[in-house]
Amino acid sequence: MENEKLLPQVIIIGGGLTGLRAALEAAKSGVKAFVFSKVHPLRSHSVAAQGGVNVALGNNAEGREDSWELHTRDTIKGGDFLNDQDATALMCKEGIERIIEIEHWGCPFSRTEEGRIAQRPFGGGTFPRTAYAADRTGHALLNTLYEQCIRLKSEGLITFHDEWHVVSVIASDAICYGVIAYNLKTREVRAVISNAVIIATGGAGRIYRNSTNALINTGMGMSLGYLAGAPLKDMEFIQFHPTTLYGSNILISEGSRGEGGFLINKYGKRYLAEYPDSAKAMEMAPRDIIARNTVREIQKGNGFDNSYVLLDLRHLGGEKIEERLPGIRELSIKFAGIDPIENPIPVQPGQHYTMGGIDVNINTETNIKGLYAAGEAACVSVHGANRLGGNSLLETIVFGAIAGRNASEYAKGDYHLNESIVKEHEEKETERLSKILSSNGEKTQWDIWNALQATVMEKVGIFREKNKLKEALENIRGLINTYKDIGLTDKGRSMNMELYWAVELHGSLLISEALVMGALSREESRGSHFREDFPQRDDENFLKHTIVSYNNGSPALGYKDVDTSIMKPEERKY
Amino acid sequence: MNRYIFKILRFNPEKDKKARFAEYQVPLREGSTVLDGLFYIHKQVDPSLSFRFSCRGSVCGSCAMNINDSHRLACETQVKNLGSSIKIMPLRHLPVIKDLVVDMERFWQSYESIKPYLVSNSVNDKENIVSPAERKRLDGLIECILCGLCFGSCPVTALNENYLGPHALLKHTRFTEDLRDEYKGRLKTGVKKEGVWGCRNVFNCQEVCPKNLSPARAIIKTKLKVTRKKF
Numbered sequence: 001m002e003n004e005k006l007l008p009q010v011i012i013i014g015g016g017l018t019g020l021r022a023a024l025e026a027a028k029s030g031v032k033a034f035v036f037s038k039v040h041p042l043r044s045h046s047v048a049a050q051g052g053v054n055v056a057l058g059n060n061a062e063g064r065e066d067s068w069e070l071h072t073r074d075t076i077k078g079g080d081f082l083n084d085q086d087a088t089a090l091m092c093k094e095g096i097e098r099i100i101e102i103e104h105w106g107c108p109f110s111r112t113e114e115g116r117i118a119q120r121p122f123g124g125g126t127f128p129r130t131a132y133a134a135d136r137t138g139h140a141l142l143n144t145l146y147e148q149c150i151r152l153k154s155e156g157l158i159t160f161h162d163e164w165h166v167v168s169v170i171a172s173d174a175i176c177y178g179v180i181a182y183n184l185k186t187r188e189v190r191a192v193i194s195n196a197v198i199i200a201t202g203g204a205g206r207i208y209r210n211s212t213n214a215l216i217n218t219g220m221g222m223s224l225g226y227l228a229g230a231p232l233k234d235m236e237f238i239q240f241h242p243t244t245l246y247g248s249n250i251l252i253s254e255g256s257r258g259e260g261g262f263l264i265n266k267y268g269k270r271y272l273a274e275y276p277d278s279a280k281a282m283e284m285a286p287r288d289i290i291a292r293n294t295v296r297e298i299q300k301g302n303g304f305d306n307s308y309v310l311l312d313l314r315h316l317g318g319e320k321i322e323e324r325l326p327g328i329r330e331l332s333i334k335f336a337g338i339d340p341i342e343n344p345i346p347v348q349p350g351q352h353y354t355m356g357g358i359d360v361n362i363n364t365e366t367n368i369k370g371l372y373a374a375g376e377a378a379c380v381s382v383h384g385a386n387r388l389g390g391n392s393l394l395e396t397i398v399f400g401a402i403a404g405r406n407a408s409e410y411a412k413g414d415y416h417l418n419e420s421i422v423k424e425h426e427e428k429e430t431e432r433l434s435k436i437l438s439s440n441g442e443k444t445q446w447d448i449w450n451a452l453q454a455t456v457m458e459k460v461g462i463f464r465e466k467n468k469l470k471e472a473l474e475n476i477r478g479l480i481n482t483y484k485d486i487g488l489t490d491k492g493r494s495m496n497m498e499l500y501w502a503v504e505l506h507g508s509l510l511i512s513e514a515l516v517m518g519a520l521s522r523e524e525s526r527g528s529h530f531r532e533d534f535p536q537r538d539d540e541n542f543l544k545h546t547i548v549s550y551n552n553g554s555p556a557l558g559y560k561d562v563d564t565s566i567m568k569p570e571e572r573k574y
Numbered sequence: 575m576n577r578y579i580f581k582i583l584r585f586n587p588e589k590d591k592k593a594r595f596a597e598y599q600v601p602l603r604e605g606s607t608v609l610d611g612l613f614y615i616h617k618q619v620d621p622s623l624s625f626r627f628s629c630r631g632s633v634c635g636s637c638a639m640n641i642n643d644s645h646r647l648a649c650e651t652q653v654k655n656l657g658s659s660i661k662i663m664p665l666r667h668l669p670v671i672k673d674l675v676v677d678m679e680r681f682w683q684s685y686e687s688i689k690p691y692l693v694s695n696s697v698n699d700k701e702n703i704v705s706p707a708e709r710k711r712l713d714g715l716i717e718c719i720l721c722g723l724c725f726g727s728c729p730v731t732a733l734n735e736n737y738l739g740p741h742a743l744l745k746h747t748r749f750t751e752d753l754r755d756e757y758k759g760r761l762k763t764g765v766k767k768e769g770v771w772g773c774r775n776v777f778n779c780q781e782v783c784p785k786n787l788s789p790a791r792a793i794i795k796t797k798l799k800v801t802r803k804k805f
Binding site for chain 1: 586587588605616617618621622623624625626627628629630631632633634635636650671672673675678682686689690691692693694696698699700701702703704705706708709712716717719720749752754755785
């Protein structure tokens with residue numbers, strides 16, 4: 001790869017929806033795309049997305065009046081006004097084109113009677129605008145993009161490097177030169193040179209104990225940018241999904257409420273009516289509000305086993321469940337032994353989405369020349385303090401395309417290579433990996449993983465408070481220290497999972513620290529970030545993005561303005 | 575906690591000439607899956623055990639393997655249904671890289687050989703019109719997670735290394751049934767000796783599919799379609 005300098009090229013880290021959409025865009029502009037993924041691209045977490053993708057097509061009989069402008073306003077209100085409004089509008093507008101295009105590429109969307117892409121209601125939306133492929137929308141989109149990538153692969157424009165673990169972005173003086181990666185199958189370490197690199201590695205759910213995310217979503221990809229000098233933004237905003245399967249925290253789609261499902265307590269009562277911020281919209285209120293009210297309901301003793309409530313779909317009838325929610329039915333049967341046609345599903349809130357991420361502008365550029373980030377790994381910000389269900393898939397394809405386009409244009413420009421910097425990085429990373437591999441400290445990494453996940457879950461969860469956050473920060477800093485004393489026993493070259501997890505853990509620890517720093521300093525409640533000691537939103541002091549930069553081995557906190565060019569912040573009620 | 579014995583076929587190319595079974599005592603709580611058991615071993619007993627994983631929720635297709643002599647996804651297989659002794663081997667008919675990790679190269683190559691992408695010259699700024707009935711033709715064809723369980727259970731893939739395999743032929747039918755597809759040579763990519771004509775109607779693929787799909791039926795559908803054309 002080092003010698004393939006004939007065509008301009010882009011390195012894409014991550015093979016989910018964002019990464020693949022970026023690869024297609026790069027290839028279309030004649031730039032060769034190298035997709036690096038630690039798993040096969042079809043194993044990416046995008047595949048698990050269920051309910052759908054928001055786009056103002058106006059196909060639903062009840063949504064003919066819909067527009068991208070209304071979609072923008074709903075998204076900004078849903079985000080509790082922390083969204084950058086210009087970027088949000090761009091997403092909602094360009095999304096229409098992206099969805100039509102992906103339909104033309106073969107995405108098997110469900111259909112209306114007229115043969116148009118079907119749309120269902122989702123929380124926080126004025127109209128039913130969530131396009132879907134049954135309740136397997138992520139699977140349908142990811143397969144479609146991968147299929148189109150295979151077409152361009154056969155033309156030599158995209159190459160896949162599956163089961164390669166990218167461990168570092170090469171950057172110096174705010175210029176990007178490529179990445180360092182190793183082959184999980186052989187442990188061969190390589191410097192891969194390219195002027196343009198896109199980070200598309202998804203979210204950080206697995207720093208929490210109870211998460212819907214795939215086990216590979218450690219947030220380590222975010223740390224690649226962070227360690228290279230690109231700050232993290234708004235990391236304290238973590239979405240808890242109200243309905244995850246009790247026991248395994250496997251996602252139960254918001255589509256199940258969009259199709260008419262009820263949330264009920266142990267008295268069989270739809271408890272959301274009891275809370276002022278969800279009394280009107282009920283099950284169609286946004287996720288942050290329903291998650292909080294569900295925890296409150298359980299804390300009142302109205303749940304089951306002090307742990308869960310029920311999601312009742314029975315009144316929808318077997319036929320509708322089979323047609324619209326077959327995946328939910330399958331997962332409930334397989335993982336909870338419950339058929340939702342006959343019995344309600346036990347659900348509890350669980351970590352679901354990372355609103356924050358690598359700080360990028362509307363063009364997906366970081367502060368490092370040539371380094372781009374998009375999708376859940378990035379924070380543009382289009383979701384603000386709380387993402388609306390159905391907007392994450394939209395973000396992946398809109399900003400994946402933008403990143404692919406801009407990175408390609410940049411890659412076509414003057415080629416710059418600094419061999420000494422690349423060599424220095426390669427040696428440093430090779431040494432770091434060898435050091436981790438040969439480490440024989442007394443601590444096992446699993447103790448650190450467990451402590452991290454418990455700390456973040458218990459102290460940086462749905463309800464937050466100063467003292468708990470301080471403890472969390474202290475704990476995490478202690479764990480960062482302890483990490484230096486881990487020991488590994490597997491010294492093998494091939495598919496060394498112990499090494500893989502230890503490399504991931506380092507990234508997870510650093511981004512968790514940034515998350516808690518943001519949560520501690522944000523003394524207000526906004527969207528998903530709820531401070532019991534500061535229960536009100538405070539626009540005067542906190543209508544701004546949190547920025548955490550990593551300089552000389554320590555994190556520093558800062559802030560950045562929010563774009564409010566479209567609408568003024570108002571009270572958020574549903 | 576219940577106790578299980580996991581007997582795992584292990585192979586490390588750096589050390590072993592031959593694969594061998596290793597036994598592990600695994601305590602697991604009610605509701606645990608085979609994947610939970612593998613993680614227990616990896617974290618508590620022997621970190622050198624290698625296996626693939628990602629979603630842990632039956633959608634990504636990473637953890638296909640042979641469990642008690644049948645092919646299953648480790649993440650969705652509840653241990654309580656398996657008895658106290660659980661035998662685990664890698665997915666069949668593919669070379670082993672290490673332990674339960676197999677080299678899927680052949681699997682993906684045959685997938686790519688059927689040109690698994692929709693070709694359409696549509697330049698509308700609107701979506702194609704597809705009636706619900708037309709869309710329904712794809713049900714049972716689009717849900718595939720490409721886990722490889724069908725491939726590992728198919729006797730033809732074992733005997734004929736050129737056979738495309740049930741996964742590729744299901745995908746082939748997914749495109750022949752999609753009225754939006756305009757690729758001229760579509761049928762030919764799957765209708766050949768090592769394609770649909772290689773299938774011997776054993777139906778193992780249908781039996782093991784974690785998504786309840788039937789590549790065998792899809793293959794038959796294609797066979798009937800082309801024979802009808804001939805006569």
